[in-house]
Amino acid sequence: MATAQAVTPNHNGKHARIAVPELNVPMPSTHKKVVVRKRDRDSLTGYVAPKFIADGKLELLTQSGKVIFMDLREVKGVYFVRDFGDAESLGRKTFTSRPRSEGLWVRIEFADNDVLEGLMPNDLTLLEGDGYFIIPPDTRSNTQRIFVPRSALSSLTVLAVIGGGVRRRKEEKDTGQVPMFGEEAAGS
Numbered sequence: 634m635a636t637a638q639a640v641t642p643n644h645n646g647k648h649a650r651i652a653v654p655e656l657n658v659p660m661p662s663t664h665k666k667v668v669v670r671k672r673d674r675d676s677l678t679g680y681v682a683p684k685f686i687a688d689g690k691l692e693l694l695t696q697s698g699k700v701i702f703m704d705l706r707e708v709k710g711v712y713f714v715r716d717f718g719d720a721e722s723l724g725r726k727t728f729t730s731r732p733r734s735e736g737l738w739v740r741i742e743f744a745d746n747d748v749l750e751g752l753m754p755n756d757l758t759l760l761e762g763d764g765y766f767i768i769p770p771d772t773r774s775n776t777q778r779i780f781v782p783r784s785a786l787s788s789l790t791v792l793a794v795i796g797g798g799v800r801r802r803k804e805e806k807d808t809g810q811v812p813m814f815g816e817e818a819a820g821s
Contacts, residue, residue: 668712711780735796
């Protein structure tokens with residue numbers, strides 16, 4: 634077991650260094666409020682840690698304090714919400730006009746034929762993983778973002794790439810070889 638150093642005041646009022654055992658268990662920095670919608674239309678409320686998926690299972694801390702592990706194949710979406718009191722259902726499921734924020738404008742179709750548009754980060758790391766994080770069209774609603782497992786989708790279509798265009802490098806003038814040893818003077 635590794636040890637870390639901690640500083641603590643001793644009986645003289647001076648600070649002393651003591652060895653403290655270090656545990657290899659990461660402590661979650663924060664838990665987010667979520668509503669988990671299952672494929673059978675049932676839903677659960679609770680909290681998830683930053684790394685809430687492991688081995689194809691979703692770890693949910695319910696409001697009553699129980700930890701539940703759910704198979705991702707049972708989950709339709711994990712809705713990250715501001716408050717539990719408000720409904721997680723979205724007022725708008727599509728954009729009324731072209732989004733202004735950067736990202737991939739996508740349309741996802743769930744296995745139950747439900748359709749949702751949203752924004753995803755334009756990031757190659759999305760090719761790996763168990764699902765996608767989607768920012769819904771109405772950012773002022775109770776739902777801030779949605780995690781959609783791959784198994785819940787029947788299709789994902791990229792409608793547009795918003796912002797973050799390819800930057801072209803400025804062409805540098807080719808100065809050629811630098812004249813040396815008076816070559817410039819000899820040529821004139």
